[in-house]
Amino acid sequence: GRAEVYHLVRLALEQASGGGWVEAPAAVGDAACWHLYWSWGKPQVVRANLLTCQRFNHFRHARELTRKDLLKTNLARYQCLGGRMARAFGVLPPTFVLPKEYLAFAEAFGRAAFRGDAEPSGTGAAYGLVGAGTGMGVAGSSATLAARAAMMLGPAGRSSDRGAAGGDRSSTPSAANENIWILKPVGLSRGRGISLVREITDVTYGSACVLQKYVGNSMLLDGYKFDLRVYVLVTSFSPLEAFVYEEGFARVSSVPYSREAASTYDKAMHLTNSSLQKHAHDKGAAVAAAAREGEGGGTKVSLGYLWRRLAASGVDSARCWRRVKEVLVKSLVCVDDVIPNQPNCFELFGYDVLLDDTGKAHLIEVNSSPSLGVDSDLDTRVKLSLVRDIAKVVDPLAFSPAELVRTVTSRRAATAKAASRPQHHSAGLGMAAPSGAVQSGPERDALNRDLGRVFGEHEPRRYGVAPQDSGGFSMICPGSDAYRKVLRLKLAHLARGGRGSGRQPEPEQAAPPAFRAREAPNRPPRPGPVPAATSVRVAASASDRHLDRRRTGPRLR
Template structure:
């Protein structure tokens, strides 16, 4: 049997390929196809470009089986039936129910609920927020209360449509008479009028976060990112100049000062996150402490919505957290973005976003399927030890069955059906056919999937016999305080979707694991989701870091 496999560069544009792997059942000379990605008209071009670079094939419904794909990436959400019917060899780039994190009014409700449960101090990273029209009376009372305290000094507020993005529909005002509602749902927040300025220009941070699962909750922070600048100097006397007050790139790239060389900022309206932290260090700012605060903010924000997100397998979610730093170096959460923009408008976009997509593919371990496929086909019969993300597992196979390791678990159909039933009293035909298996044509994907389905029961039984073994955890301070992006990559696949029984890898590419950060939080997330216990561990960590900073 021939056992030559693909070898791909992790980041490079040049791709080396050897002869494709042949399975034992295949006749000599039969080549199996590469892994397959599926897209639609909303899929960012950079995603398609990176996958093609890495040796993937684009799905063609005219010539391929309907289920013969490994990754489906698109900007819009998937229907519940698509989540229910996802196969063990497939990944979706959206998790069901995550819009509760990215819709501004829903996020505000969840964060308010967490403040009531665990105290204002823990969730003080969001500005005072009112959800319109329900909170209009409360907002008016707060507005005039503040006016009475400030006297002749103005108060500043910002109004945002709950569902829109890219700065559309935003109004910044000081006089309540300037507030005009044009839609059905808005949020009104205190405007942060003392932002940290770079050369007198306002900026915010676009932080990329990938949640690879909610049960167990697994959160990775990308160590590189974007810093987005306004293109006119900050000026509270002119609230109508959006080029001075809004940092959205979609707005500022059309401004007259976009191409000008601006003080400190330079040309354009973006920096890399690493450049920004380097700038802070030049001013003797403790950038590690700032990163720690941002990491905790991300964990606490995801925790606010995690209990309401349904259990689902074989999917992941990339979020874009927009964070503003004030002049006291306090980070404020502005919003969380669904399908954060991956368009390449400038050289900074290219350097950050192309690498981001490469590292996401490594994080979800799709390219690792090739090496695992080889292990399944060439390992000896009887008893085999196979490594997954640094964890060894012994599998005992029947005399005539091939060794096998499952990279992912079958989706928990009932959990998703119950979630869907809240919206529809009757399941769709696709949901009702969730357990029907269809065996497509013999390709690389179909061969892999046959092995995976053949041994599902075996893996389940083996996993039930032994208790999960935890890897040694890195020191939480080190995990939560990465100062620089990783400059080098590990050889081969660097990450894997967390197995239900094992702790996830601490990093993949420039993604660093920020949750779980110790055995207690891993256990509190794996067996259900014990938010109270997780909050307690976070508070311990915050107190420890605070003591360390004082000393």
């Protein structure tokens, strides 16, 4: 199981709200006596049986955001609209999903190789690449192009040793001309199966993988490559509500960066994933060692430390952070119409973002269930605070299980008694009044009294209203400048006569035939066993139900 997740979440919630959380027994299962359900995986919770005040930490169909191929597809839906939409949603480096986009990848690979060889204009016409949009060129098909590219690429992966003007090329060519790609298996995470590709012969046609163009001009920190691990908490899709955590990590490579061809396949230099860096031959982690205590550990430093270092070197770190948040917002907007509303759910996502030397932010991938493992004091400080602040934002509505059972039992008995009586028809309509409808002032007052006994005097937080205490989180959807900017762009496109880009989830995602992104019912998944070691069920103590806690979650109906 994921023992590190269990221990961290339990410790964080024990520290939150003055110890107002206790772990519910595993035997409660789907019973209505827990408030917050945290699991590493996706146990088969019967969502249709949940109360609106119970919160579960996974969305159905979140794979639309976290699977590398589906994320690329969803972003492409907006890019294919052209114009400003294409430029705005081009947040991924050039990416191809194999095997269905193998020919397009081969063409892009060959085009990059020839452009770096002797094609100063970038048109590719001299090499039969004018048919790039169709997969055919003057010289033939993309497969032919791939073969030609493979023959011309040397062991170092360059087309030749001659530059664009015909002179000698430097031994450290411009990163813009480097033809290096990163191969990632579609369904794996934590760096498993990832490799660097410099020759097209390294790619197998039938592989189910994603190929992403290597960003060669990445921003460096003390001569080391780094990327960002940014935490995003989504509390609602359709409508979209999301928060970004202001603290996080800069994951630094353990080998100084070099553009020499001999270093192309050195993963410890080019790939900053923490799971890969733990096995690097050089664990000196010079950058992290130079940070102050609590700001560095292993091969990671805190975001706060990174922004200070960049600002000291003349980089506009505030502008870089704004660009990162714009990337986060665009990625969420592009899946908001394919992930249905699920009022019981929230989820923490781990974004991997790369900054290039111009300060532009590139989205690398989005991870579900980001690692909560603790390997250093920095991990402990950031991740404990992260989970505590998630509890503050999600803040499930406290209720009394005993009062809930009493109220439901009483109202069921009253409903059964009313159903046994002759039905009264509405005058002139000949229609029976709904058995569960609240039709009169006294009945409505009685319902409100029952709800008051169950929930106290508290109300859930409205959508789009910032929590009274959000800890280290700040709202990015809605309300932020980045979100308003994207929304204006979408509205402008619709005003020009553009059509929506909604897409149904793929068939294997078990969507009902009449699925509509914003109207899909919360159909329960098939029940299955829930491993006790991989989940934490947390319930509020009896003494906590009367506390003046901020309410969050969907409005009760």
